[in-house]
Amino acid sequence: SKADVLPGIYTGFCMRFCRVKNLTLKNITLKNPVTYGVQLAYAENFTVRDIVFDYTEGSPKLWNMDGIHIEGHCKNGVLCNLKGACHDDLVAITADDGLYGPIENITVDGIFAEHCHSAVRLLSHGIPLQNVRISNVYGSFYTYCIGLTKYHGGPEERGKMKNILIDNIAACACEGTKDVGGGGFPFLWVQSGLDVEELRICNVFREERVFPTPMLKIDAGAAVNGLSLTNLCQKSFLQNPVPQIVADGEVSELRKSGLRNEVK
Numbered sequence: 001s002k003a004d005v006l007p008g009i010y011t012g013f014c015m016r017f018c019r020v021k022n023l024t025l026k027n028i029t030l031k032n033p034v035t036y037g038v039q040l041a042y043a044e045n046f047t048v049r050d051i052v053f054d055y056t057e058g059s060p061k062l063w064n065m066d067g068i069h070i071e072g073h074c075k076n077g078v079l080c081n082l083k084g085a086c087h088d089d090l091v092a093i094t095a096d097d098g099l100y101g102p103i104e105n106i107t108v109d110g111i112f113a114e115h116c117h118s119a120v121r122l123l124s125h126g127i128p129l130q131n132v133r134i135s136n137v138y139g140s141f142y143t144y145c146i147g148l149t150k151y152h153g154g155p156e157e158r159g160k161m162k163n164i165l166i167d168n169i170a171a172c173a174c175e176g177t178k179d180v181g182g183g184g185f186p187f188l189w190v191q192s193g194l195d196v197e198e199l200r201i202c203n204v205f206r207e208e209r210v211f212p213t214p215m216l217k218i219d220a221g222a223a224v225n226g227l228s229l230t231n232l233c234q235k236s237f238l239q240n241p242v243p244q245i246v247a248d249g250e251v252s253e254l255r256k257s258g259l260r261n262e263v264k
């Protein structure tokens with residue numbers, strides 16, 4: 001079933017941890033996995049820290065190479081001090097992608113990556129994902145920086161996210177690789193088909209020299225109930241202004257202060 005651990009097939013993951021409690025994974029360099037560096041599912045009270053991603057070649061292409069992939073039934077986890085570029089999401093927190101189940105109480109603190117696909121993806125197309133804090137993200141990302149996504153599932157399914165905090169981001173876009181082009185998505189992105197309750201974004205600083213993608217875009221077909229935007233500063237070194245906030249979806253209870261959008 002969708003909730004079962006994957007059978008004993010080859011996945012290309014460097015490490016897999018399923019049905020574990022009180023796991024600590026630290027002080028490791030991951031070198032060129034076939035797909036993901038680490039997958040966790042059904043994990044509780046875990047810490048992943050001081051990890052270096054040394055992804056220098058594809059298998060055979062530079063894609064589907066996540067860093068830390070959190071799947072269903074994970075709760076009470078801390079990921080901190082993650083360094084190096086990945087050729088997919090450096091951190092993926094996915095409630096119903098491979099191993100289905102709710103996810104709650106996850107902290108991501110400290111991502112340092114230059115020329116990376118993306119920093120963090122949150123994913124739900126029906127199963128709830130809640131209480132996630134993402135802070136201290138630095139570097140450059142060619143697809144998006146942080147994405148709240150549905151990704152797949154039918155139109156009758158809607159992703160469910162609650163209490164998401166994004167804090168202290170100093171990053172920008174960059175050119176893509178030979179296999180994956182850059183600039184295709186917003187810097188911070190809420191995808192169509194999501195219902196998000198309480199999304200707080202604060203202390204974001206972006207100096208953009210490559211792609212004029214919006215700092216934050218809420219797609220048509222997405223709904224955010226309780227959106228707080230505080231101290232967002234964007235400086236464009238391109239010829240034209242870069243959109244800061246594009247809200248095509250439904251937004252209720254909007255709170256905003258300290259928004260700056262400049263052309264240098």
